[in-house]
Amino acid sequence: MDLNLLRVLDALLQENSVTRAAERLGTSPAAVSRTLARLRRAVGDPLLVRAGQKMVPTPRAQELREEVGVLLRGCDNVLRPGAAFDPVHLQRTFTVQATELLLSGLAGTLTDRIHAEAPHVDVVFLPEAIEGGPALRQGRVDVELGVLGHLDPETRSRQLTRMTLVGVARSGHPLFDRRIDARRFAAAGHIGISRHGKRDGPIDHALARLGLRRRIAVIVPSHVSAMMLARETDLVALTVAGWLPGTTAALGLRTFPIPLDLTPLDIGMAWHPRNSTDPGHRWFRDHLAASVLASSRPVDGA
The missing domain is CATH 3.40.190.10 (Periplasmic binding protein-like II)
Structure with missing residues (x-):
């Protein structure tokens, strides 16, 4: 089996798609389809079979996937001019x-x-x-x-x-008037961070063990948007300890330890x-x- 056949086989096994393999190789789907037919004859296995709207690998193809990748990398190392890597x-x-x-x-x-x-x-x-x-x-x-x-x-x-989670709120937040315990932390309005609207997490589970519950007033998709919202409101957000301390201070925010037993x-x-x-x-x-x-x-x- 020549090296070009192996390269097509590798692309097919990684992509599970004739079209995507062709895009990866910079050739046409028709050419990859013809090569797949040759590979099927050579290996004695269909390699990829249709399942609904997509192609899935056969057990033999799954066995070959890593072996082909290792073989190709070995060939590339032998054929590549200059043995030493220089960035x-x-x-x-x-x-x-x-x-x-x-x-x-x-x-x-x-x-x-x-x-x-x-x-x-x-x-x-x-x-x-x-x-x-x-x-x-x-x-x-x-x-x-x-x-x-x-x-x-x-x-x-x-x-x-x-990394350890910490709370973050605007510098003049009433929370900072006295010691922040679990009850005061739970009573504050909170900003949830989730790209798909999830409302609970480790914080909520730790509070539940103490018989407490927090109110998540707003859910945003990122930590940065949460910190910007905390800057303008009395809502509390989360960040990680020691990460961008200069930026946190410049935004008028202040961090505090979360009074819960949390795993880093x-x-x-x-x-x-x-x-x-x-x-x-x-x-x-x-x-x-x-x-x-x-x-x-x-x-x-x-």
Whole structure:
């Protein structure tokens, strides 16, 4: 089987679609369809079969997916001129999916680190998806960053740091008149943060254990919009300790410890295994991890 057939097979197994595989390879769906027919004869398996409006891989195709990726990367390493990886020559765009709060704290640090070594590398940041995983598998995202959950079984991940939730309110908020206990915290009006309208979370569960309940007066889709709303009202928002302290103060906001027993947030990054040994991808992941740790360092000392 020639190398071009393997490249088409890899694209088909990653995309589960003749059309998307053709777009990925820069060729026509008809050409990919003809190659799929050749691959089916060579492998002795249909590889992709129709299920309703989409194509799904056969068990044999699922077995081949990772093997083909490893084989192609090995061929590329052999055929690529120059064995040593040098980021100064890297011309590539990396896509990171992250929450707005994490992005606002690390984008500047990451950009400086990347461009100091690789002036031709670009970074695209995308908002956090409601459902994680498929974008990594489909190659639309290089790294998912944040509180990881619902990842595909084959997805690789690395824990980076832990962050503690804190409350945030305008500096003149009545809460700051005296000690903030769980009862006073629950009695305040709250801003919920959810991209799909979810009203409860760890805060509510911790309050319920104490027989308390808070009122979520407004739900917004991002931490930044929550902090801007807290600046203009007597509503209380949430953020993470030590993240952008200068910005918080400049907005006229003040943070305070949440008087509840809460588990810190585990922040990690995830990527598809096909990129695990890629030198450029590994270099980028290392810089992303270092940027997160540098940006969150105040949390560790809080």
